[in-house]
Amino acid sequence: MLLEVRDLHVEFRTRDGVAKAVNGVNYSVDEGETLAVLGESGSGKSVTAQAVMGILDTPPGKITGGEILFRGKDLLKFKEDERRKVRGAEMAMIFQDALSSLNPVLSVGDQLGEMFIVHRGMSRKDARTKAVELMDRVRIPGAAQRVRDYPHQFSGGMRQRIMIAMALALEPALIIADEPTTALDVTVQAQVMDLLAELQRELHMGLILITHDLGVVADVADKIAVMYAGRIVESAPVHDIYKAPAHPYTRGLLDSIPRLDQKGQELYAIKGLPPNLMHIPPGCAFNPRCPMAQDVCRTDEPELYEVDQHRGSACHFWRECLNG
Ligand SMILES: Nc1ncnc2c1ncn2[C@@H]1O[C@H](COP(=O)(O)OP(=O)(O)OP(=O)(O)O)[C@@H](O)[C@H]1O
Ligand SMILES: [Mg+2]
Numbered sequence: 001m002l003l004e005v006r007d008l009h010v011e012f013r014t015r016d017g018v019a020k021a022v023n024g025v026n027y028s029v030d031e032g033e034t035l036a037v038l039g040e041s042g043s044g045k046s047v048t049a050q051a052v053m054g055i056l057d058t059p060p061g062k063i064t065g066g067e068i069l070f071r072g073k074d075l076l077k078f079k080e081d082e083r084r085k086v087r088g089a090e091m092a093m094i095f096q097d098a099l100s101s102l103n104p105v106l107s108v109g110d111q112l113g114e115m116f117i118v119h120r121g122m123s124r125k126d127a128r129t130k131a132v133e134l135m136d137r138v139r140i141p142g143a144a145q146r147v148r149d150y151p152h153q154f155s156g157g158m159r160q161r162i163m164i165a166m167a168l169a170l171e172p173a174l175i176i177a178d179e180p181t182t183a184l185d186v187t188v189q190a191q192v193m194d195l196l197a198e199l200q201r202e203l204h205m206g207l208i209l210i211t212h213d214l215g216v217v218a219d220v221a222d223k224i225a226v227m228y229a230g231r232i233v234e235s236a237p238v239h240d241i242y243k244a245p246a247h248p249y250t251r252g253l254l255d256s257i258p259r260l261d262q263k264g265q266e267l268y269a270i271k272g273l274p275p276n277l278m279h280i281p282p283g284c285a286f287n288p289r290c291p292m293a294q295d296v297c298r299t300d301e302p303e304l305y306e307v308d309q310h311r312g313s314a315c316h317f318w319r320e321c322l323n324g
Pocket of ligand 2: 045046047178
């Protein structure tokens, strides 16, 4: 297995109290595989990714338990300089906001080239050649001319392609893309997503795709992990989930996707709000919002039950949910 996150716990210790942002997350992704991570705002998707990348804001963040195995080795036991080598060369992250992630005063060619100069000890000239190759690869028209341009001279979609190019530069085995297209226009979103999916296949990378967009997931992901209040509530191969969710929260997410055949109808929304992470309700964290909740849901925290060999659901009533 390329990456295996085991029982990860992350807290944020702030003046107001302790926010339990990640509460025992397990997920894995193999070479050439795409894992989509879904869940509402604040469910811990980014924090988990930051822990994997080793870029968690510490303090106030703190990893209080678990393992992050990369090719079988626990990254949490690495020293910072070993960790830095893994980052960039073996795993890279693509963020939502390209403009604030790119350096405004360096040409994109210099920024891309920097990766090769620093990590591969290349000459400035060779690094420039590599930069143009990368820009070609992410299909930036006229790469050889545009290599001298600055980030603000590119459109949002083109900037996001440059971010992808940066992430791919050292041909990492794992890419984590955190809402990579959220800031873009809808048509551009699809192009950037297609490009990312294509490069992922071509380079046989593992991809963790964090997204709100269940529509995108069906096309590109192999499997899905649904997060709620810092836990995985359902994990399954992508097609199983669309056929029949095994958790009421997943069902709620699916029912909130706009559908062409139901145009004009009011869109379903899961009622209520995600819990305050300083006061996660006892039992199942989703119980106050769950249409299927029974007494047991308010007292007993469900484990991730094995629905089948490839599938888990943290719902006491996963059978009922599966049967609609
Ligand atoms: N720097 C921080 N300081 C304090 N608390 C934080 C910090 N970063 C995250 N948190 C806490 O962790 C929770 C989970 O944050 P995270 O960014 O992982 O959410 P997310 O699932 O990525 O949401 P979104 O879809 O909005 O990006 C937040 O609700 C917040 O309580
Ligand atoms: Mg996030």
